Amino acid sequence: MVDKFIKVLCFLTFSISVFAQEQEQQIARYYFEGNFNSLTSDFPPLEMDGEKGEFVQEVVEKYGRNARTVYQLPSSAGLKFDNSKLENFISGSYTIEMFFRYTDGQLLLYNQLLGDQLERNQGKYVHLVVTRNHETKQIFVYLNGQKTLEFVDANNDLEMAKDREIFFFTQDGVKTTSGAVAMIKIYNYFVDLELSQELFASYGSSSISAIVKDEKTGKIKLDNLYFVQAETSLLAESLPTIDAVVDFLVENPKVRIEIQGHTDNQGDYYKNVELSKARAEEIRKYLITSGIDENRLEARGFGGSRPIESNYAEDTRKLNRRVELEVLK
Numbered sequence: 001m002v003d004k005f006i007k008v009l010c011f012l013t014f015s016i017s018v019f020a021q022e023q024e025q026q027i028a029r030y031y032f033e034g035n036f037n038s039l040t041s042d043f044p045p046l047e048m049d050g051e052k053g054e055f056v057q058e059v060v061e062k063y064g065r066n067a068r069t070v071y072q073l074p075s076s077a078g079l080k081f082d083n084s085k086l087e088n089f090i091s092g093s094y095t096i097e098m099f100f101r102y103t104d105g106q107l108l109l110y111n112q113l114l115g116d117q118l119e120r121n122q123g124k125y126v127h128l129v130v131t132r133n134h135e136t137k138q139i140f141v142y143l144n145g146q147k148t149l150e151f152v153d154a155n156n157d158l159e160m161a162k163d164r165e166i167f168f169f170t171q172d173g174v175k176t177t178s179g180a181v182a183m184i185k186i187y188n189y190f191v192d193l194e195l196s197q198e199l200f201a202s203y204g205s206s207s208i209s210a211i212v213k214d215e216k217t218g219k220i221k222l223d224n225l226y227f228v229q230a231e232t233s234l235l236a237e238s239l240p241t242i243d244a245v246v247d248f249l250v251e252n253p254k255v256r257i258e259i260q261g262h263t264d265n266q267g268d269y270y271k272n273v274e275l276s277k278a279r280a281e282e283i284r285k286y287l288i289t290s291g292i293d294e295n296r297l298e299a300r301g302f303g304g305s306r307p308i309e310s311n312y313a314e315d316t317r318k319l320n321r322r323v324e325l326e327v328l329k
Contacts, residue, residue, distance in 0.1 A: 025188065026042070027186070029184075031182070031183055034069050040228060046080065047079065048080075049077065053074055054071075055070070056069070058180070061124070062099075062237070070181065072179075074178050078176070079167075079168045080168065081166040082165050083166065094131070094188055095130070096186055097128070097129045098184050100179055101179050103179050104122070104178070105118040107175055109171055109176050113130075113148065114143055114148070117143060127144050127200050128141070129191060131192075132153065137156065139151055145199070147196075222242075222245070222322070224241045225322075227279055232279050233282075234283070242287065245325070246292060249287070256296045256297070258299070258325070258328055259283050259284055259298065261302065262321065263303050264320045266304075273301050273302065278301070280323065283299070284299045298328070
């Protein structure tokens with residue numbers, strides 16, 4: 001049985017150079033906003049494999065209530081990532097994360113990874129994470145935040161060379177299902193169960209009930225907000241949370257709020273202030289386009305000047321990177 005899983009995973013994974021060294025954690029993010037480009041310019045665009053699909057607009061559960069662009073795949077067609085175009089992106093461990101739907105579960109290349117959830121998720125978007133630990137050779141598969149498979153890649157079948165490619169949704173000579181993909185991410189590090197659950201939690205539905213003041217600060221902390229590192233771009237996983245803010249403001253038409261951006265203490269102080277202000281402005285723009293009167297919204301950035309936890313270690317430092325709402329009188 002494990003041999004069958006390995007065969008499937010071999011078509012889900014891509015080449016890596018096998019030398020152990022400390023390397024900056026990086027993520028290639030693809031959101032299919034009318035093209036195959038990475039969200040940042042650091043990574044090459046994905047390429048088509050097989051018949052050309054099309055970009056279509058649809059409401060994607062977990063990506064907010066507004067229609068967004070996804071890439072619709074015809075049968076036996078997919079995408080590929082050419083790792084040979086990068087130098088030293090992967091040095092050992094890696095992770096692949098996808099958010100996609102499929103039309104026919106029996107023709108889904110990854111059907112064995114979904115197990116007894118295959119049939120019930122047909123036609124729905126599923127969140128799949130496959131990760132390999134370079135040191136322990138362990139492979140973990142997570143579906144919708146739950147671990148569905150674990151084994152040791154003892155023969156290094158999934159440890160790959162630099163000049164190979166990763167293929168998504170296709171395999172030579174095998175008929176595969178049609179469907180659509182809303183997101184693909186490729187990490188150059190291992191993702192454990194806790195982080196995998198956090199990744200799936202980012203797809204959780206937010207509601208107006210989540211807009212609650214913190215008793216200590218008197219402010220509303222917005223959970224599940226995600227930006228590209230050191231940039232202002234909001235990731236699609238953030239939209240349900242901001243939609244909940246829209247609902248809150250609609251139900252409380254006399255309320256005015258100040259959106260307050262915060263960073264940790266890493267990097268230049270003044271650049272962090274600018275970044276936190278720009279991120280707050282990004283949220284303000286989304287609220288305005290969602291129909292909220294701009295006169296009810298202010299945005300400020302505090303950089304790292306108002307930490308709520310210690311900046312000594314990353315576990316607590318990450319809590320200082322946040323966005324809060326303050327209800328104005």
